Each structure stands twice: as structure tokens, then as C-alpha cells.
Amino acid sequence: MNPRAHAIRIGLQRGWTEFKLSLRAPEDMSFYVVWGLGILIYLFVNRDNAVEGTSLSVAVLALPGVLAAMVVFGAVVGPAFTLVLEREDGTLLRAKSAPFGLDAYVAGQVLFQFLGVLPMLILLLVPPAFFLEGLAPQGAVGWVVAVVLVVLGTLAMLPLGFVVGSLARKAVHVSTGAMMPIMGLAAISGIFSPITVLWGWLQVVAQVFPMYWLGHALRWVFLPPEAAALELGGRWNLLGAFVVIALWGAVGLALTPRILGRMAQRESGSAVEARKVERLQRLA
Amino acid sequence: MSDAVIEVRDLRMRYGAKDVLTGVDLEVGRGEVVALLGPNGAGKTTTIEILEGFRSRSDGEVRVLGQDPATAPQEWRAGIGIVLQSWRDHGRWDVRALLEHLGAFYAPFSTPERRRPRDTDELLAVVGLEGLADRRISKLSGGERRRLDVAIGIVGRPEVLFLDEPTAGFDPEARRDFHDVVHSLVDLDETSILLTTHDLAEAEKLADRILILSGGRIVANGSPAQLAREAAGSSEVRWSRGGESFVHAAEDATAFVRELFAQYGEEISDLEVTRSSLEETYMALVRRHEQGERDGHGLVPEEPSTEGVGR
Numbered sequence: 001m002n003p004r005a006h007a008i009r010i011g012l013q014r015g016w017t018e019f020k021l022s023l024r025a026p027e028d029m030s031f032y033v034v035w036g037l038g039i040l041i042y043l044f045v046n047r048d049n050a051v052e053g054t055s056l057s058v059a060v061l062a063l064p065g066v067l068a069a070m071v072v073f074g075a076v077v078g079p080a081f082t083l084v085l086e087r088e089d090g091t092l093l094r095a096k097s098a099p100f101g102l103d104a105y106v107a108g109q110v111l112f113q114f115l116g117v118l119p120m121l122i123l124l125l126v127p128p129a130f131f132l133e134g135l136a137p138q139g140a141v142g143w144v145v146a147v148v149l150v151v152l153g154t155l156a157m158l159p160l161g162f163v164v165g166s167l168a169r170k171a172v173h174v175s176t177g178a179m180m181p182i183m184g185l186a187a188i189s190g191i192f193s194p195i196t197v198l199w200g201w202l203q204v205v206a207q208v209f210p211m212y213w214l215g216h217a218l219r220w221v222f223l224p225p226e227a228a229a230l231e232l233g234g235r236w237n238l239l240g241a242f243v244v245i246a247l248w249g250a251v252g253l254a255l256t257p258r259i260l261g262r263m264a265q266r267e268s269g270s271a272v273e274a275r276k277v278e279r280l281q282r283l284a
Numbered sequence: 285m286s287d288a289v290i291e292v293r294d295l296r297m298r299y300g301a302k303d304v305l306t307g308v309d310l311e312v313g314r315g316e317v318v319a320l321l322g323p324n325g326a327g328k329t330t331t332i333e334i335l336e337g338f339r340s341r342s343d344g345e346v347r348v349l350g351q352d353p354a355t356a357p358q359e360w361r362a363g364i365g366i367v368l369q370s371w372r373d374h375g376r377w378d379v380r381a382l383l384e385h386l387g388a389f390y391a392p393f394s395t396p397e398r399r400r401p402r403d404t405d406e407l408l409a410v411v412g413l414e415g416l417a418d419r420r421i422s423k424l425s426g427g428e429r430r431r432l433d434v435a436i437g438i439v440g441r442p443e444v445l446f447l448d449e450p451t452a453g454f455d456p457e458a459r460r461d462f463h464d465v466v467h468s469l470v471d472l473d474e475t476s477i478l479l480t481t482h483d484l485a486e487a488e489k490l491a492d493r494i495l496i497l498s499g500g501r502i503v504a505n506g507s508p509a510q511l512a513r514e515a516a517g518s519s520e521v522r523w524s525r526g527g528e529s530f531v532h533a534a535e536d537a538t539a540f541v542r543e544l545f546a547q548y549g550e551e552i553s554d555l556e557v558t559r560s561s562l563e564e565t566y567m568a569l570v571r572r573h574e575q576g577e578r579d580g581h582g583l584v585p586e587e588p589s590t591e592g593v594g595r
Contacts, residue, residue, distance in 0.1 A: 003392040010388045021376045091373035098389040099361040268338035269368040276370045
């Protein structure tokens with residue numbers, strides 16, 4: 001039995017257990033319910049509300065952007081917060097104490113954070129498929145591409161979440177260090193308004209990141225072919241989307257264990273104790 | 285001691301301009317229980333974290349189970365158990381799930397002599413958590429949580445166990461149960477244990493040997509009885525004669541009592557001889573050391589106090 005492979009298997013079981021526990025946890029469920037239902041209601045109310053000058057409803061036009069934003073947000077902010085909290089409560093040190101424990105921790109986190117995106121995804125995809133007309137004109141192929149995109153997009157963004165979580169010393173750093181830049185990125189990535197209205201250099205910046213490409217490819221899935229007129233160059237570029245997203249994912253997955261390992265190296269009993277004291281002082 | 289599982293030579297640790305450890309030497313033999321005592325800030329935690337492989341050192345030589353903790357491969361961790369003070373992790377998990385999850389890491393390292401991991405039910409019984417297997421960890425009381433931490437520390441049947449303040453927050457009964465656990469670990473599995481504690485009575489009860497760390501060095505090393513003899517040197521003799529009580533600190537209590545009887549014979553009653561407690565020994569050692577530090581030289585001999593006090 002190769003102990004490292006064995007540990008990674010334990011880690012995947014751990015990710016599955018964490019996922020099941022999160023489905024039972026009221027604090028996690030309320031996140032899904034509040035956000036998911038809020039967005040659903042918005043989509044439902046605007047289902048017949050056509051965007052001026054087009055035959056598309058506001059809801060159909062908004063859905064790809066909402067999905068892309070959710071994937072990116074969930075895959076970066078989720079693991080960043082988890083990492084900060086689990087460093088503070090000793091989970092990471094516990095992992096470090098077991099043979100190959102850190103390998104298992106990384107495997108578990110990747111699976112857990114990935115699974116964690118699913119409930120929201122189902123909530124956002126399944127009901128609109130019934131009440132939004134003209135959604136996903138590509139049919140089954142479109143849905144398969146959508147699922148693949150979300151999987152790849154999540155994997156591509158997770159490592160960034162781990163990096164932020166490793167660098168952030170407190171939960172508040174995650175808010176400033178991850179949430180703000182991501183919202184900024186969302187603003188320039190054509191997720192909420194067409195990228196073509198931005199300055200040229202900003203368009204170039206946006207195209208370096210997977211968020212733009214995720215939104216682009218999801219629009220290809222959910223919008224009719226004519227909507228290409230709103231895209232850069234007036235055409236769809238699915239290949240470009242897959243290349244950029246896959247590249248980010250590959251680089252990230254290669255770097256993640258190293259980044260987590262370096263962060264974990266600094267963990268010790270007194271480091272956990274010091275953070276506990278600091279936290280108690282904050283509360284007092 | 286060729287059978288040492290922990291060997292430390294001239295361990296030094298410096299943070300910036302501050303020397304925390306200034307040359308620690310220590311050894312722990314197989315199956316030995318050693319308590320590391322010392323005032324706060326003496327470097328106990330730093331020492332133990334270096335041995336756990338969680339902290340790099342400035343200088344010196346360290347071997348735990350034959351390997352340098354700073355560079356040991358992951359396999360080395362299979363032989364090490366760690367119980368820390370401030371774990372609050374896995375609050376959502378239940379007790380059995382966590383023990384089984386963490387125990388699973390040790391399965392590849394099982395041998396006929398050392399079966400790994402320990403059976404979960406057996407483990408729960410050892411630490412007195414039977415009946416709580418399905419309890420959510422966040423719902424455990426402070427004492428139960430500590431016992432779970434101990435259970436996790438020994439789930440892999442470690443050869444070396446590090447315990448940092450293991451019974452802080454235990455009630456007397458839990459403390460006694462814990463002492464039984466420690467004894468059984470040594471007897472059944474030949475586990476070597478290095479523990480830090482502030483509770484001197486606990487050190488005296490558990491440890492084969494006590495090390496006192498002060499000012500970044502080991503200033504005393506011996507069994508509780510040895511330390512008491514070497515450091516404080518005196519015993520307390522109490523008696524009453526003619527309705528009056530007396531206390532006397534004697535270097536050689538036996539000779540003193542012999543003389544006392546020779547002089548007063550039957551008049552003596554309520555005789556009590558108390559060897560100085562570990563606490564007194566400890567205080568004397570630490571005080572003496574700190575005194576020496578201030579005076580700029582090493583250990584200074586303690587002034588003998590042989591005055592009889594009438595009350």
C-alpha cells in the first residue's frame with residue numbers, strides 16, 4: 001500500500017464527508033437558500049422582460065453572467081475562508097500531524113470546494129430550464145458543455161482561493177484580498193455588461209483571466225447564436241475559452257500543493273494558540 | 285543510553301536578538317515518561333515544537349526515532365503522536381467519524397507488533413468516551429474534548445508521544461483517569477512520552493524523570509526523589525512537646541530525629557517528617573538559577589536553613 005496514494009484516498013473521503021456535513025449545517029444551507037432563491041426570484045420576475053432592441057429577456061441574458069460569477073466567487077472565496085478558519089482552529093495542524101496528512105487535506109479541500117459549488121449550480125440551472133423560454137438553444141450539447149465549463153472553471157479558480165487563503169492571516173483579509181479584486185474582475189469581464197463597451201486595454205486585461213472566458217462560453221450555451229454580435233469581434237471563441245480555463249487549472253493544480261505546504265510549514269501549536277488569544281482579544 | 289528515542293545535543297534557538305534556547309541537552313529512552321517543567325517563557329513549547337518537527341531550530345543536533353524532525357520524511361510521522369492545548373477543529377464531525385478518519389492514515393504502517401490504527405471502540409474506552417461515539421464534537425464538554433484530543437494523539441499507536449499541558453482543565457477524576465491512560469500506554473505499548481505541565485504533582489505522579497528548563501537550558505534532570513534530595517536538600521520535621529508545636533528544617537532528618545528522641549524521649553509526640561515537595565524543589569531551583577543569571581555566574585549554592593522555629 002503506497003502511503004501517499006492511501007492518504008489521498010482518505011482525503012477524498014474526507015472531502016465527501018465535509019460535503020455531507022455542510023448539507024446538514026444550517027449556516028451553509030442559509031447561504032444557498034438566501035443567494036440562490038434571491039437570484040431565482042430575480043430571474044423569474046424578469047423572465048418575459050425583453051431587453052430593449054433585442055428579442056432576449058433580461059433573465060436569459062443575465063443567467064450566464066450570474067453562473068460565471070457564482071463559479072468564480074464560490075471557487076475563490078469559499079476555499080480562502082475555509083483555509084483561514086481551519087488554520088485558526090487547528091484543522092491544518094491536525095492534518096500536518098498525520099503521515100501524508102497534508103496531501104490528504106489538499107485532496108479533501110479540492111473535492112469539498114468543488115462539490116460545494118454544486119448545490120448552487122443545481123438551484124440556478126434546473127428551475128430556469130423550465131421557466132425561461134429559448135434558454136440553451138444548443139440543446140443537450142449545450143448542457144454538456146455548460147457542465148464541463150463549470151467543472152473546469154471551478155478547478156481553474158480553486159487554486160487562486162487557496163493562494164488567497166494562504167496569504168490572508170485573518171478572515172477580514174479574505175474580504176479585502178479576494179472579494180474586492182474578484183468584484184473588480186467581474187466588472188471588467190463582461191459578466192454584467194458587454195465587454196465591448198470597455199476601453200481596449202481593459203478588454204485585454206480581462207481576457208487574461210478565466211472569468212471572462214467562462215462567461216463567454218456560458219453565453220454561447222445559453223444565448224441564441226445572434227448574440228455573438230455582443231461579443232469581441234462579433235463571434236464566439238469556444239476554443240479560446242477552453243484553452244485559457246484549462247491553462248489556469250493546470251498551473252493552479254500544479255502549484256496548490258506547494259503553496260499549501262509552505263503555508264502549513266509555519267503551523268505549530270503555539271501559532272494556533274497565538275491566533276486563539278488574538279481572536280479572544282478581538283471578541284472582548 | 286543507546287535505546288534513546290529522543291536525543292538532543294546543544295539545541296539552540298534564537299529569535300532575532302533573543303536567545304530562547306541556549307544549549308539544551310536531553311534524552312528520552314524507550315518507554316520512559318519525561319516531564320519538562322519550567323516557568324513560562326523558559327522555552328518548553330519551543331523545545332517540544334522543534335522535536336515535533338513543527339519549528340526549525342537555529343543550531344544543535346536533534347534526533348527523534350533516529351531522524352532529524354526538520355528533514356524527516358512523512359513516514360516518520362507515523363511513529364509520532366501529538367496532543368496540543370488549543371485544538372478546536374472538526375466541530376461538525378462526530379467523534380467516531382473523526383477517530384476513524386484520522387486513524388486511517390496509520391493503516392499502511394501497521395506491523396504485527398504494533399497494529400495501527402487502534403480500534404475505535406477500544407480507544408474510546410481507554411480515554412473514557414464510551415457512549416459518546418456519535419456525539420458531535422462541538423457538543424463535547426471541555427474535558428471530553430481534551431480526552432478526544434488524547435485519543436487522537438494515540439490513535440496511531442505512536443512510539444513517541446508529545447503531550448503539551450495534557451490535563452489543563454481536567455477535573456480531578458478526569459485527571460486520575462488520564463494518568464491511568466498514560467501508565468497503560470507505557471506498559472502495553474512501550475510508548476515514550478515527553479510532556480510539559482504546570483502541575484508539579486502531576487509530573488511527580490507520571491514522570492520517571494523530570495527536566496527543569498529555565499533560561500533556555502536544562503537546569504535539573506532526575507527522578508522526582510533525586511531532585512528533591514539534590515536541590516532543596518532539607519526535610520521538614522514537626523513535633524510537639526509539652527503542648528508546644530515545633531517545626532525544624534533538617535538536612536539529615538534521620539539524624540535530627542534520633543537526637544531529638546535521645547534528648548527528650550517520651551516527651552515527643554505528633555512527630556511528622558516531610559521530605560520537601562517537588563514544588564519547593566522546583567521553586568528553589570528556578571529561583572537559584574534566576575539568581576545566578578542576575579549575578580552573572582552559574583548556579584550558586586543555596587543557603588542552608590537549619591533554624592528551629594518554636595510556635
